[in-house]
Amino acid sequence: MCQLLGLNCATPTDASFSFTGFCDRGGRTDHHADGWGIAFFEGKGLRLFIDHRSAHDSPMAAFLQGYPLKSRNIIAHVRKATIGEVALENAHPFVRELWGRQWVFAHNGDLKDYAPNLHSHFRPVGTTDSERAFCWLMQELAKSHAGLPSVDELTRTLRELVPQVRRFGTFNFLLSNGEALWAHCSTKLHWLVRQHPFSQATLKDRDWTVNFADLNQPGDRAAVIVTTPLTSNEVWTAFEPEELKVFVDGLPVG
Template sequence: MCELLGMSANVPTDIVFSFTGLVERGGVTGPHKDGWGITFYDGKGCRSFKDPLPSCESQVANLIKSYPIKSEVVISHIRQANRGEVNLENTHPFTRELWGTNWCYAHNGQLSDYEEALATSRFKPIGQTDSELAFCWLLDLLAQEFDEMPQDTSLIFEFIRKHADKLRSFGVFNMLLTNGDYLIAYCSNNLSWITRRAPFGKATLIDTDVVIDFHKETTPNDIVTVIATRPLTNNEDWHIMKEGECVMFKLGEVMHQHIPQEVTAK
């Protein structure tokens, strides 16, 4: 399986600390050696860096660790290939234009017997992965349902959540999806998040010997949410998402959250 990393913040923030932990899972503390990618938003624009090499060996990944690009929304992914060759076109995150906005997406998991159900028209995959096809299918449905981004964010949240439920019926579907404004996290089996706000403290990475004192790196008004497949630190309380749980974040805060009742009742 692959691993995901996302960030939603109320001020431009660098993700170097979390990304440093993720990179180690790309061949050092984890088996995810089949490429990696990261996308940063800057207003309506976004910049993506991808490499089919393992993140632990990638000079591009070293650049990201040493060059703190600041953004309010970030999506990153390290790949353990199960469908499609190990090459650049199959490397996440994937991006497409919809309603004059860059949409970015990454998926962790594997789908089966999905090809006929996920037929697309407007959006077509470039690579061979089930992940990119699912992204194109979701965007197709969004374009058919809405002429533009709805002002009521609950409409798009519920629409994406329900169709993510359908994708989960084909297998494992953990997802991060954003238009640079809102960030949606959907959990099939492994996804977690943490919101950091004042008073800030120290955090220690699980995968490498790195400690950061967020109090020295932030202001009292900063709010930063980090989403990861598995918690990245060992001295903080992460929210472990349930099967079928979906959350929409904006500026680091939870806007909408759905936890299936049958999961809550357990």
């Protein structure tokens, strides 16, 4: 299946370290070679990069590993295609607008025979079950709230909606609107918080160690969410099955 990476931070944070180790799983150290993508917010703006090639072979991915990916909310994905051909329109993350905000979504898993009723405003461009699920979530959020609700209200609504998708199969996903990052685990997802006092971290997929104390200030903080732990010397916490967590300012809040 695919793999997910998300960062939710208190201040704009450089994600190059995590993104580089994650990209290695897109065809070098693992078999998720059917496309990749990353989306990161800059204020209300959003930068989105996707490619149908493997992250390991993509010149765009190589460029971004050296680009200062500073953001408070980042979602990345490496794909192992199961439903939907290998094509640019099927590369995650997917993006839609709702209530004047960009929403970003990436999914890991299979949803069998999933064909929700969708109205004209939210329609898939590609052929994945993932994009159909995202469109349905956006549609139902829009029906449930007249305007942009609080993070707590959004979380309560998502807790009602997610089981309606989960019954069709595996539904690990990351979702962000630039204010918060929601993460749902069906089968496998891990998280940690990097904060003061910062320590060293060593990637599992590449020989690279970083001392975060040299790169961060005391007020910096980043929650990292990933399918399989990226580092060998940090303490990662596994999500419980069917757990939905929301992260704000680099901390889990629900």
